Amino acid sequence: MFPTYVVLCSACLWNLFLQVTQERVIEESTDDFSFDGLPGAQHEFKIEVPASQEECFVQRVAQNANLHASFEVLRGGDRIVDFYVKDGYNNMIKEITYKSEGSIEYTAPINGNFQICVQNIHSRFLSKLVYIYIVTVVEEEWSKYVAEIEGLHTAVQNFTTSITEVQKSIDKVRLHQATSRMNVIKDWYLLTGNNAYVMYWSVFQIVSILATSCFQVYFVRKLFNIPNVTPSSKPRA
Template sequence: MLSSSYVCFMSICLWSLLHHVLMEGGPGVGEEGEEDFSFDGLPGAQHEFKVEVPGNQEECFVQKVAQNAELHASFEVLRGGSRMVDFYIKDVHNRVIDELLYKSEGSFKYTVPATGHYQICVNNVHSRFVSKLVHFYIVTMVEEEWTKYVQEIDEINNTVENFTVVITEVQNSIKQVRLHQSATRMNVMKDWYMVTGNNSYVMYWSLFQIACVLMTSSFQVYFVRKLFNIPNVTPTAKPRA
């Protein structure tokens, strides 16, 4: 029993802490962190989705739009009965600023005079029992920021082109260096074989010349000694007088 009470108390404490973090958290948790977040990095917001609208009911979607931004909203009923619905936009004061009645598709373009949360609504009032599948496409953007974004993209493209040119030049230089290294390597190999061949030739030729000199010297010594070799007896083995 004590264990169950302790678990219940800890669960209540954890829930209170989580609620406090969600309600009073920083920009990364609360609402402020999500207002200006963009998934694709574009200056503005872009949403595309499909919604099933029940019969005789209204569905509204809230989008924060900056001052002087353009709000584009379009819809198309994909299926359901006669495919006719009412489509309209409400301003920050919940007043209808533009509407399309009894339409199966359409679009709006509105320049927002003040920053605020605007509602894009679809009403399936013309069908009491049949639901309709509606496709939405909503875009908000500030023209100046979009122009700045395009300029930044152009600058990035120019930087990429310059970088590509530099990389191409580096690749060409690397090719030239490799060709030079290959030619140098071939010259080194040719010189090595030439030096090795000359060394062998000189070594064998030197050995041959040494052998010739040794043989000539031996013959000379032999014949000189033979020339001065005078016997002390006559051919009849008698001593000379």
């Protein structure tokens, strides 16, 4: 069984059986300074992985860019999958096996296309709904801004340090928000599942009570149903 590959890009998103919740692409930084101007990309989506199959995505990562990929299985059987990242030469970089959630951090030494794959090989009959969050950021691009300021002979060392710390804090907040959204989605599926279970079980109990009551009424009526004649067809005294 060959895996399915999907290319993640800033201009297009895949629609093949992907239920995309949100995509945000961080554009290239311009001449105007922006706190949100780091080059890179951010993707978050849900995907249904069929039983005994895997789904792969190809993400372009720049040299020295930080790649963060995390996942969480929202529903489907035991909620166990395998998650791994490979480089453009099909070499395994990092792998998470037999887990329901996890994350991978990697700094790309060169430009390349990285494969991010989810395997549902531990289940032969049940598909898994998996939430995936991918972000790539080139923090070294901040040095270009620093060089421009230094070219103006401006003492900006403390300012640069503060901006770097702010950007790191923003990245941490984004990761925390993604984790919170995953928990909310997981709780929603758990709530709807429990509601369906209670409803079906209640209907089953109501049907059982009605069937038992009908049987009891029928049995009691048959018990007191005495014929007016004897077995020899004579009137009963």
